[in-house]
Amino acid sequence: MTLIHKQDMLNKLHKKQKGFFGKPNIAKQASKILFVLGIGGLSSLEAVGLCFQGDEEHCLSGRFGVGASYLHLDSSQAKAQSYGGFVNAEATESYKRFQALLGIRLGLGGITYSGATFDSLGREELALNTDVKIKLGLNILTKNIPLFVNIVLGDDYLGASSASGTTSKGFNRNLFYGGLELQGAVPVSSKGRIEYSAGFNAISGWYELGKTYGAKSGLKGFSYGVSAILGYSQDIDERKEWYIKAIGKYENLAQSRAVPFYATYEGNPNPSSYRSFGASQNFGLMIEAGIGY
Secondary structure (H helix, E strand, O other): OOOOOHHHHHHHHHHHHHHHHOOHHHHHHHHHHHHHHHHHOHHHHHHHOOOOOOOOOEEEEEEEEEEEEEEEEEEOOOEEEEEEEEEEEEEEEEEOOEEEEEEEEEEEEEEEEEOHHHHHHOOOOEEEEEEEEEEEEEEOOOOOOOEEEEEEEEEEEEEEEEEEOOEEEEEEEEEEEEEEEEEEEEEOOOOEEEEEEEEEEEEEEEEEEOOOOOOEEEEOOOEEEEEEEEEEEEEOOOOOEEEEEEEEEEEEEOOEOOEEEOOOOOOOOOOOEEEOOOOEEEEEEEEEEEEEO
């Protein structure tokens, strides 16, 4: 279900749902219940993907997609490249000019390293990436050519570490981000539309470095990220669509705080030195395709 076609779907379903729900006040209560379920129950929404309209203004929709990703981390003494595949699920609740979205992306792939930092931390060749985000937005244009101003909050985790007994290697990274995003769509035919977004986020977070007994090495300066999406979607029928989109992001992360480092990692109570992750400028590219309801 797209930004442009949600209201059209609501109008088409109005007469059918009025007969099902009965009185208009009952329909309103049902819509409120569905809103709560929509935000709290993504696992069911992504499969059902229905658009409910009890008072001509609510719409609940979902998307499920798969894709490929590439992430490049670039610090003066630590460089890494991660590549792999992912699945992505989103549920959106719309009410008048407002929308709320919950999205979850899960990725898995390989990772390669270079630089002095990883020479001491060790290397893990498998990487897990998760990204959970919430958006709350207001449409400042029209229902046919929408432009949402969204508040975005999210948690982006990259896990590339392993442990065996008292020995660990690699690193984990957890970033918490929040900011603003512009999200819109422009119709190009009776069934197709171009979709786009651009956003800016402030970032905080931490690294967990190998041979540091799980100490959190937090970012100690201002960090930020920017992102952009360009895509196309087209209706399959009145209830379904297909879509494809390209996603790009850039991160400018401050150096992390130094934490105790144990070269032998065999219960030695005295650290041999201290380690941190240097300031980095990173970018990621993704391509995703899927089905919307």
